[in-house]
Amino acid sequence: MRTLLTGNYAVAEAVKLSRAKVIAAYPITPQTTIVEKLAEMVEKGELDAEFIRVESEHSALAAVYGAAAAGLRTFTATSSHGLLYLYEMVWWVANARLPLVMAVVTRTIGPPWNIHTDHTDLLTMRDSGWIISMAENVQEAFDLTIQGFRISEEAELPFVVGMDAFQLSHTAEVIDLPSQEDVDKWLPERKQSYKIEPNNPVTVGSIGPNEYTAKLRYDMAKTIESSKELIRKADESFGKTFGRSYGGLVESYELDDAEYVVVMAGAWCGDAKDAIDRLRAEGLPVGMLRLRYFRPFPREELEELEGRKVLVVDRAFSMGHMGILGMEVSSVINNVTNVIAGIGGVDVGVEDFEAMFRRFAKGELQRVEWWPKEVFS
Amino acid sequence: MKISELPRESILLPGNPSCQGCPHGLGLRALGMALENIVLVIPAGCTTIISGIHPKASFNVPVLHVPFASAAAVASGLAAAYRQEGIDANVVVWMGDGGADIGFATLSGAAVRNEDIIVVVSDNEAYMNTGIQSSGTTFWKAKTTTSPGGKSEEKKDLATIMLMHRVPYVATASVGYLPDFIEKLRRASEIKGFRFIHLHSPCPPGWRFDSSRTVEIARLAVKSGAWVLWEYDGRFSISTPSKPYKNEERGAPLEEYIKAQGRFKGIKPEDIEEIRRKIEKQWRLLLSFEETFR
Numbered sequence: 001m002r003t004l005l006t007g008n009y010a011v012a013e014a015v016k017l018s019r020a021k022v023i024a025a026y027p028i029t030p031q032t033t034i035v036e037k038l039a040e041m042v043e044k045g046e047l048d049a050e051f052i053r054v055e056s057e058h059s060a061l062a063a064v065y066g067a068a069a070a071g072l073r074t075f076t077a078t079s080s081h082g083l084l085y086l087y088e089m090v091w092w093v094a095n096a097r098l099p100l101v102m103a104v105v106t107r108t109i110g111p112p113w114n115i116h117t118d119h120t121d122l123l124t125m126r127d128s129g130w131i132i133s134m135a136e137n138v139q140e141a142f143d144l145t146i147q148g149f150r151i152s153e154e155a156e157l158p159f160v161v162g163m164d165a166f167q168l169s170h171t172a173e174v175i176d177l178p179s180q181e182d183v184d185k186w187l188p189e190r191k192q193s194y195k196i197e198p199n200n201p202v203t204v205g206s207i208g209p210n211e212y213t214a215k216l217r218y219d220m221a222k223t224i225e226s227s228k229e230l231i232r233k234a235d236e237s238f239g240k241t242f243g244r245s246y247g248g249l250v251e252s253y254e255l256d257d258a259e260y261v262v263v264m265a266g267a268w269c270g271d272a273k274d275a276i277d278r279l280r281a282e283g284l285p286v287g288m289l290r291l292r293y294f295r296p297f298p299r300e301e302l303e304e305l306e307g308r309k310v311l312v313v314d315r316a317f318s319m320g321h322m323g324i325l326g327m328e329v330s331s332v333i334n335n336v337t338n339v340i341a342g343i344g345g346v347d348v349g350v351e352d353f354e355a356m357f358r359r360f361a362k363g364e365l366q367r368v369e370w371w372p373k374e375v376f377s
Numbered sequence: 378m379k380i381s382e383l384p385r386e387s388i389l390l391p392g393n394p395s396c397q398g399c400p401h402g403l404g405l406r407a408l409g410m411a412l413e414n415i416v417l418v419i420p421a422g423c424t425t426i427i428s429g430i431h432p433k434a435s436f437n438v439p440v441l442h443v444p445f446a447s448a449a450a451v452a453s454g455l456a457a458a459y460r461q462e463g464i465d466a467n468v469v470v471w472m473g474d475g476g477a478d479i480g481f482a483t484l485s486g487a488a489v490r491n492e493d494i495i496v497v498v499s500d501n502e503a504y505m506n507t508g509i510q511s512s513g514t515t516f517w518k519a520k521t522t523t524s525p526g527g528k529s530e531e532k533k534d535l536a537t538i539m540l541m542h543r544v545p546y547v548a549t550a551s552v553g554y555l556p557d558f559i560e561k562l563r564r565a566s567e568i569k570g571f572r573f574i575h576l577h578s579p580c581p582p583g584w585r586f587d588s589s590r591t592v593e594i595a596r597l598a599v600k601s602g603a604w605v606l607w608e609y610d611g612r613f614s615i616s617t618p619s620k621p622y623k624n625e626e627r628g629a630p631l632e633e634y635i636k637a638q639g640r641f642k643g644i645k646p647e648d649i650e651e652i653r654r655k656i657e658k659q660w661r662l663l664l665s666f667e668e669t670f671r
């Protein structure tokens with residue numbers, strides 16, 4: 001069914017179609033309308049789930065951690081300061097190896113108060129053991145949410161669906177909404193290694209010898225590495241059932257013969273693709289490798305770019321060093337150029353990308369450059 | 378039901394790593410005698426240690442360890458899941474006064490939602506597991522490692538604060554009167570919604586008394602009127618062990634309770650008088666509750 005939905009409502013529909021059983025959330029702009037919609041669905045009886053109106057984001061992730069421990073499919077969503085406030089639980093859920101899905105509508109961290117997008121909040125989760133995806137458009141945010149439950153439950157690691165504040169969360173697009181029957185067929189019953197249930201005396205999370213902690217982290221590292229295959233398979237199988245596949249961990253756009261390769265992630269990739277089209281029309285061989293996942297990191301796909309000129313456009317910066325993606329990509333490929341743009345939601349449009357890529361091709365960009373210049377002068 | 382007819386098998390297995398004379402061990406044994414289908418949620422604290430070191434475990438009921446501030450919220454999620462699945466469970470949060478400090482918003486949130494959980498705060502009146510630091514419920518003038526001269530702030534009255542959340546069940550209890558604690562747990566288990574029990578748990582190393590005297594000190598607290606046992610289940614009442622001490626003729630002099638504890642060493646007589654005045658005020662407050670919530 002073709003339907004007009006905002007990114008937030010699309011995610012709510014995906015959670016409903018995935019038959020989540022427990023949902024908890026605390027409002028924060030621009031995430032709020034996801035859980036408002038879910039609360040409405042539960043209250044109207046359209047979704048057979050418990051909605052827990054918690055008093056904070058820390059409690060939101062804690063409550064769904066409890067529900068997941070009891071064996072149920074659960075969901076929460078947050079942004080920015082909400083994510084920072086629940087950050088402790090981010091690690092706890094991952095280390096407990098409990099599958100669940102959380103949407104992070106990416107938003108700048110204050111002060112100053114600012115509700116617009118950049119990717120700094122999402123990337124604070126980088127090292128925790130979550131599988132971290134990033135949508136380009138509303139359809140992909142919807143698709144990633146359904147895929148997230150499957151991938152998370154197969155890997156027994158939590159899954160994050162990232163999407164840009166307002167550019168996706170509050171922008172309506174016409175998307176294809178599959179039927180409940182098709183989603184039921186594609187998304188298997190939840191499975192997990194352990195359940196906390198009465199009269200089953202297991203203790204989870206107690207003090208462990210150091211070697212157990214080290215082994216747990218090692219096992220998680222192995223699993224998240226092997227989740228690359230799960231992600232590729234899920235993308236492929238999703239494509240067969242629903243007619244949409246994206247290419248697994250990355251999407252290639254005009255990449256095959258590209259001499260200049262742009263690496264980036266998120267909603268603005270759409271604008272960058274338009275700029276690539278314009279430059280291609282002039283004969284400039286530019287292409288894009290879009291990161292659909294930050295974790296696991298698409299190392300192999302990036303290794304194939306070695307020898308080409310690579311520009312990483314970052315929406316997050318690691319103070320004292322460089323852009324977070326720039327740093328990540330630099331750990332795989334040599335001589336990466338890194339543009340920091342769109343921080344705090346600063347508008348970056350097709351013309352910006354066109355100018356940026358043109359200057360990149362001419363070799364005019366610094367190794368790390370903040371964009372656009374007039375903001376930083 | 379008579380206490381003697383309750384199961385004797387403890388949920389806390391022998392050989393657990395609690396301190397000598399640990400009050401939580403007493404409370405946890407009583408918990409297992411009182412309730413069935415227990416699922417324990419334990420935030421950081423002494424009971425984290427008592428629970429044992431992986432791959433061994435000291436509890437023969439399911440236990441989910443959780444971060445400090447999250448306990449009542451995790452329990453809310455478990456309770457929601459069991460409700461969805463039609464599973465009978467007594468979801469019990471077992472926390473210390475530290476968990477109730479750092480997790481107070483969480484505790485309050487769960488109470489406001491009237492979550493179907495039982496919260497027991499086993500209160501040893503300081504952060505004992507990290508080495509005796511002052512907490513919200515530490516007694517005024519008690520010496521801790523962060524209040525070496527005696528605590529200067531007022532003691533937080535957690536149970537009456539929880540009562541004001543208009544939840545269906547709130548009680549205080551003491552490890553010195555376990556039959557009373559067991560009866561309260563059983564009464565709580567008959568009620569749906571948020572149930573809260575504030576269990577007074579004197580700590581031998583933290584309060585500096587000999588580990589053989591835990592029960593004796595706990596009883597001195599009740600007999601001197603410094604800890605009052607009460608119950609609210611729609612009606613507020615002073616509990617049987619505390620009833621004889623309603624009037625100012627307490628069963629034990631306050632000095633005896635104070636002087637039995639190293640944490641009050643060197644306390645001035647005028648401070649003891651001030652404590653006596655605070656205790657009188659507390660009794661007046663509780664007796665007014667008895668009038669109000671009949």
